[in-house]
Amino acid sequence: MTATLLRSTESAQYLLTRILADAVDQRLLLPAASELTSYSQHLNTAQQQYCVRTEAGDFFIKRLSAEGTGIERFRAEQDGLLRIMETQSIVTAQPITCGVVDGHSYLILTHTPLAVHGDWLEAGRQIAGMHSHTSDKGYGFEHTTFCGDTPQNNNWSNHWAHFFSEQRIAPLLTQLEMRGDGIRGRERILARCQTRLLGHQPEASLLHGDLWSGNIAFRPDVESSRPVVFDPACYYGDAETDLAMTELFGRFPEAFYKGYQSVRSIDDGYAMRRPVYQLYHVLNHAVLFGNHYMDQAREIIKGLAN
Helix, strand or coil: CCHHHHHHHHHHHHHHHHHHHHHHHCCCCCHHHHCEEEEEEEECCCCEEEEEEECCEEEEEEEEECCCCHHHHHHHHHHHHHHHHHHCCCEECCEEEEEEECCEEEEEEECCCCECCCCHHHHHHHHHHHHCCECCCCEECCCCEEECCEEECCCCECCHHHHHHHHHHHHHHHHHHHCCCCCCCHHHHHHHHHHHHCCCCCCCEEECCCCCHHHEEEEECCCCEEEEECCCCCEEECHHHHHHHHCCCCCCCHHHHHHHHCCCCCCCCHHHHHHHHHHHHHHHHHHHHCHHHHHHHHHHHHHHCC
């Protein structure tokens, strides 16, 4: 092991111990949780993720630099998971606490063994159950949530077409324009989105907000393989937006949609609105990951003219 790698490993171990100790100090974990026995790094990105084993059990820890919106992102993620848990509709990664230690924001979750495949029929039923929980405040959320690194404007609105075009699509077009990667005809694009959503006033369902295959898995069980969701970008809006995301980067297995429709029907107009909802996520990927997604966004926008 090189000296550089050794220092990096020692630094990560020290920081994880400090994070766990902070949770112990808040009396949110037993004292033995600060006794770290082993850990493994899950991802090597700006957001570091670790599976951690301690004398008090296993945990999953995320960390970001305390600079910027790190702690706001983790608080929003924690609140979203708790909001989903309150519905008692589907299992989530259970948050324990978040905070800031030694210049790093962190989020501690219980560690749950997960599998890629499981009971997709039940997953559809349970997501439909989550969508049955609604808000009487309109479309939005109590605070900003994040889809990846992107903050979502969740100011309450009573007009769905305006909310989605102005508070979801418009900010991303502005960001792309500001960095020189803009798509021409901003107002024309927004008008097309509003036209597709015109007159559509769905109930304000609790949404996962980023429901792709990477954010749902299954907990192996003796009797079944129960679905678990994580990394939410929650707000209240059209349930079809979650469905549209499930079809964007590789459609979920057909059993999911069968299960969903056994609980909630999918409106005939969904196919017309789906491109607008998918455009949001494609534009967000263009903002986060670069020009690879710009061509896909242009194709969706072109289709909206038809």
